[in-house]
Amino acid sequence: MAFVSLFALYQMIQIQKSYEDIVQNDMNTMIEAQELESNIIRELSYIQKLGLTKDERLIDQIEKLKTENHKKLNELVTKLRTEADQREFKKLQIIYTNYNEIEKLMIEAAQQDDIREFVSLMDKKMAETLADKMMNNVEIIKQGIFEQQQIDNDKVNHIRQLVLITTLITILLAVAIAIVFARMISTPVKLLDKHASLMADGDLTQQIPNIKNNDEIGHLVRTFEYLQEQLKQMVAKIQVHAEQVASTSVELAASTEQTTQSTEQISLTMQEMAANSDTQVVNVQETAEFIDQFQQGIVHITENANDASTGAAKTSTLANNGMNMLRETIKQMNGIGKTVDQSVNVVTRLNERSQKINEIVDLITNIADQTNLLALNAAIEAARAGEHGRGFAVVADEVRKLAEQSGNAAKNIAGMIIEIKEDTTKVVQSMTKGNDEVKEGILAVEKVNIAFEEILTSIQHVALTSDSTLNAAKAMEQYVTKVISAIEEMKKGIEGNASFTQTVAAASEEQNASMEEVRSSIESLSYMAEELRELINQFKIA
Known part of the structure; x- marks a missing residue:
C-alpha cells in the first residue's frame, strides 16, 4: 500500500513538473516573440532615421538586427506547438525576407542621397504590413498558449483524479487484507496467552492446545511444548x-x-x-x-x-x-x-x-x-x-x-x-x-x-x-x-x-x-x- 501511494505521489510530482516545464517553455516562446516584435520595430525606426540623418552607423545596427531577427524567426518556428502557428510564422518569414530586399534598396538610396527613391520605397507600405503581421502573430501565439495551457490543465486535473481514486481503492483493499490476516493470527495467539498465564502461576500439568499450523504460529506452539517439558525436568x-x-x-x-x-x-x-x-x-x-x-x-x-x-x-x-x-x-x-x-x-x-x-x-x-x-x-x-x-x-x-x-x-x-x-x-x-x-x-x-x-x-x-x-x-x-x-x-x-x-x-x-x-x-x-x-x-x- 505504501509503495503504491508513493508511486502515485511520484507520478503526480512528475506530471506537475512536466506541466510546469511546458508552461515555462510557452512563456519563453511568448517572450522571444515579443523581443522579435520589438527588434523589427527598431529596425523600421533605424531605416527611417537613416533616410533623415544619413548616419552610416545605423547601417551596422540594421544589419545586426536583421541577422538576429532571422535567427529568432527560425527558432520560433521550431518552438511553436501548433501547426497553425508555425504556418503563420512561415508567412511572416516570407514577408520579412521581401521587406529585406526593399530595405536593401532603401539603404542604397540613402547612401546615394536619393531622397526621392528612398521616399518612393517607403510608400510601398511594406513596413506597416510587416509590423501589423508581427503584432497579429504575437497575439495568435498568446491566444494559442492560453488555449493549450487550458487543455494541459484539464489533462493534469483528470490524471490527479485517477491517481486519487486508485490510491483510495488500494488503501481499502489493504485494510481488508489486514483485517483477515489479523483474525487468522489472533485466535491461536490468544490460546497461547492463556496457557502461558497458567505456566506463570506454576501449573505445568496442563496440555497445550493442538494447533497444526505450519507457519510461525505453529512453530511457536511447538516451542511452548518443548519449554513446558524442560521446565518440568x-x-x-x-x-x-x-x-x-x-x-x-x-x-x-x-x-x-x-x-x-x-x-x-x-x-x-x-x-x-x-x-x-x-x-x-x-x-x-x-x-x-x-x-x-x-x-x-x-x-x-x-x-x-x-x-x-x-x-x-x-x-x-x-x-x-x-x-x-x-x-x-x-x-x-x-x-x-x-x-x-x-x-x-x-x-x-x-x-x-x-x-x-x-x-x-x-x-x-x-x-x-x-x-x-x-x-x-x-x-x-x-x-x-x-x-x-x-x-x-x-x-x-x-x-x-x-x-x-x-x-x-x-x-x-x-x-x-x-x-x-x-x-x-x-x-x-x-x-x-x-x-x-x-x-x-x-x-x-x-x-x-x-x-x-x-x-x-x-x-x-x-x-x-x-x-x-x-x-x-x-x-x-x-x-x-x-x-x-x-x-x-x-x-x-x-x-x-x-x-x-x-x-x-x-x-x-x-x-x-x-x-x-x-x-x-x-x-x-x-x-x-x-x-x-x-x-x-x-x-x-x-
Missing part, C-alpha cells in the same frame, strides 16, 4: 539439589564456628604486640606528610613564580607590539588626513567644472530652441511648396523632433548638474568633518601610546620581582628535599622493626575475616535453600 532436579544443599550447610556452620573462635584469640595477641610500633610509624608518617605538604607548597610557589615571570615576559612583548602598532596607526591616520584634504580639493574643482558644464548646457539649449524655430519655418515653406516640398517637410519635421529631444536632454543634464553640485557640496562638508575627526583620533591614539609606555615600565618591574622570588623558592625547595630524605630513612627503620608483627596480625585478621565470610555465606546458603524449596513447591509437575 528442571523443577524436579532443583527439588533434589535443594534438599542436599540444606543438609550440607548445617554441617559447615558448626565447623566454622570453632575455627573462628581460635582465630580471634590469635588476632588479639598480635594486635597488642604491634600497637607500640604502629604508634611510632604514625608519628613519623605525620611528620613526613607535613614536610611533603610543605615541599608541595614550595613547588607551587616556584611554579607560580615561573608562570609570573613567563607571563611578564609575554606581556612585555605584547606591550612592545602594541606600541609599534599604535605608531603605525598614527602614521596611517596622518596619511588618511592628507588623503581627505586632497579629496576635498578634488571635489571643489569638480564643483567648479560642473558650473562650466552648466553654462555649456545653457548654450546647447539656446541652439536647440533656434533649431526648432528654423525647422518650423522650413515646414511652413515646405507646405507652401506643395507636393514638391513634401520630402523637405519630412526632413524639417525630423529636425524639429531632434531639436526638441536635444532641448529636453539639455534640461535633464542641467537638472543632473544641479544635483551633482548639491552632492559635491555635501561631500566637501562631510570630508571636512571627517578630517577634523581624524585629527582628534590621532590625539587619542597618541595618549594611548603614552599609557602603553607606562604599562611597559610597570611590567618590566614585575618581571624583575618575579625572577627574585623564583630564585628564592628554588633554593628553599632544595633544602626541603634533603630534610625529606632524612625522614624517609628514619621511617624505613621503624617500619622494618614492626613489619613482622604487622604481617602476623594481618594474617590473623584476614583468616578471621575469611571465616566470618564463610559463616555468613553458609547462613545465606541455608536461607536460600529454604526459599528454593518453598519456590519449587509452588510448581505442579504431576
Whole structure:
C-alpha cells in the first residue's frame, strides 16, 4: 500500500513538473516573440532615421538586427506547438525576407542621397504590413498558449483524479487484507496467552492446545511444548539439589564456628604486640606528610613564580607590539588626513567644472530652441511648396523632433548638474568633518601610546620581582628535599622493626575475616535453600 501511494505521489510530482516545464517553455516562446516584435520595430525606426540623418552607423545596427531577427524567426518556428502557428510564422518569414530586399534598396538610396527613391520605397507600405503581421502573430501565439495551457490543465486535473481514486481503492483493499490476516493470527495467539498465564502461576500439568499450523504460529506452539517439558525436568532436579544443599550447610556452620573462635584469640595477641610500633610509624608518617605538604607548597610557589615571570615576559612583548602598532596607526591616520584634504580639493574643482558644464548646457539649449524655430519655418515653406516640398517637410519635421529631444536632454543634464553640485557640496562638508575627526583620533591614539609606555615600565618591574622570588623558592625547595630524605630513612627503620608483627596480625585478621565470610555465606546458603524449596513447591509437575 505504501509503495503504491508513493508511486502515485511520484507520478503526480512528475506530471506537475512536466506541466510546469511546458508552461515555462510557452512563456519563453511568448517572450522571444515579443523581443522579435520589438527588434523589427527598431529596425523600421533605424531605416527611417537613416533616410533623415544619413548616419552610416545605423547601417551596422540594421544589419545586426536583421541577422538576429532571422535567427529568432527560425527558432520560433521550431518552438511553436501548433501547426497553425508555425504556418503563420512561415508567412511572416516570407514577408520579412521581401521587406529585406526593399530595405536593401532603401539603404542604397540613402547612401546615394536619393531622397526621392528612398521616399518612393517607403510608400510601398511594406513596413506597416510587416509590423501589423508581427503584432497579429504575437497575439495568435498568446491566444494559442492560453488555449493549450487550458487543455494541459484539464489533462493534469483528470490524471490527479485517477491517481486519487486508485490510491483510495488500494488503501481499502489493504485494510481488508489486514483485517483477515489479523483474525487468522489472533485466535491461536490468544490460546497461547492463556496457557502461558497458567505456566506463570506454576501449573505445568496442563496440555497445550493442538494447533497444526505450519507457519510461525505453529512453530511457536511447538516451542511452548518443548519449554513446558524442560521446565518440568528442571523443577524436579532443583527439588533434589535443594534438599542436599540444606543438609550440607548445617554441617559447615558448626565447623566454622570453632575455627573462628581460635582465630580471634590469635588476632588479639598480635594486635597488642604491634600497637607500640604502629604508634611510632604514625608519628613519623605525620611528620613526613607535613614536610611533603610543605615541599608541595614550595613547588607551587616556584611554579607560580615561573608562570609570573613567563607571563611578564609575554606581556612585555605584547606591550612592545602594541606600541609599534599604535605608531603605525598614527602614521596611517596622518596619511588618511592628507588623503581627505586632497579629496576635498578634488571635489571643489569638480564643483567648479560642473558650473562650466552648466553654462555649456545653457548654450546647447539656446541652439536647440533656434533649431526648432528654423525647422518650423522650413515646414511652413515646405507646405507652401506643395507636393514638391513634401520630402523637405519630412526632413524639417525630423529636425524639429531632434531639436526638441536635444532641448529636453539639455534640461535633464542641467537638472543632473544641479544635483551633482548639491552632492559635491555635501561631500566637501562631510570630508571636512571627517578630517577634523581624524585629527582628534590621532590625539587619542597618541595618549594611548603614552599609557602603553607606562604599562611597559610597570611590567618590566614585575618581571624583575618575579625572577627574585623564583630564585628564592628554588633554593628553599632544595633544602626541603634533603630534610625529606632524612625522614624517609628514619621511617624505613621503624617500619622494618614492626613489619613482622604487622604481617602476623594481618594474617590473623584476614583468616578471621575469611571465616566470618564463610559463616555468613553458609547462613545465606541455608536461607536460600529454604526459599528454593518453598519456590519449587509452588510448581505442579504431576
